Amino acid sequence: xxxxxxxxxxxxxxxxxxxxxxxxxxxxxxxxxxxxxxxxxxxxxxxxxxxxxxxxxxxxxxxxxxxxxxxxxxxxxxxxxxxxxxxxxxxxxxxxxxxxxxxxxxxxxxxxxxxxxxxxxxxxxxxxxxxxxxxxxxxxxxxxxxxxxxxxxxxxxxxxxxxxxxxxxxxx
Numbered sequence: 169x170x171x172x173x174x175x176x177x178x179x180x181x182x183x184x185x186x187x188x189x190x191x192x193x194x195x196x197x198x199x200x201x202x203x204x205x206x207x208x209x210x211x212x213x214x215x216x217x218x219x220x221x222x223x224x225x226x227x228x229x230x231x232x233x234x235x236x237x238x239x240x241x242x243x244x245x246x247x248x249x250x251x252x253x254x255x256x257x258x259x260x261x262x263x264x265x266x267x268x269x270x271x272x273x274x275x276x277x278x279x280x281x282x283x284x285x286x287x288x289x290x291x292x293x294x295x296x297x298x299x300x301x302x303x304x305x306x307x308x309x310x311x312x313x314x315x316x317x318x319x320x321x322x323x324x325x326x327x328x329x330x331x332x333x334x335x336x337x338x339x340x
Contacts, residue, residue: 175295177212178302181205185306186272189246189264195317196260202310206303213299224291231286232297238278239301243308245271250309252317260317275305 213219221228249267254260279298286293 173212177209178295178298181209181302189250189268192261192263194259195252195262195313202314203307206307206310209299209303209306213296213303216294216296218294219296219300221292224289227289227291228286228293231282231291231293232300234282235279235293235297235301236304238275238282239304240308242271242275243305244312245275246305246309247312247316250313252313262313262317 219228219232246264246268249271250262250264252260252262279301283293
């Protein structure tokens with residue numbers, strides 16, 4: 169049941185990411201918790217153990233490392249192919265591009281290849297490896313997006329004051 173639950177969590181998170189990545193998403197503000205979903209994914213990945221196949225420790229560690237490298241590279245690719253812009257009110261937004269979709273396809277192909285390689289070698293990789301790699305992707309993507317948006321966020325600080333606040337300041 170735990171493996172099925174992890175698969176359902178991974179599918180739900182991927183669906184959420186795909187929807188959110190390809191429609192405009194505001195950075196800053198509530199984006200301060202960009203690390204929360206990766207933390208939850210890592211929790212589910214390690215709570216039951218089984219990240220490493222005990223019968224093939226070296227091979228499963230190598231595959232887990234390759235999954236993590238793939239995840240990190242996917243996160244870097246997603247972040248650098250996302251478009252970032254600032255609206256006139258000072259809010260900073262991000263949205264994935266066609267190149268981001270290409271990174272998705274390439275990353276999925278690499279992960280399928282790693283799973284096939286592991287299966288051919290008789291290595292049983294649990295769903296935890298996928299969750300950890302997905303967490304790495306999201307963590308790296310979020311960090312790079314916030315880093316890329318930092319100059320725009322710092323120059324504007326908070327969103328423009330409402331007209332009522334501006335009138336009050338004019339009277340003082």
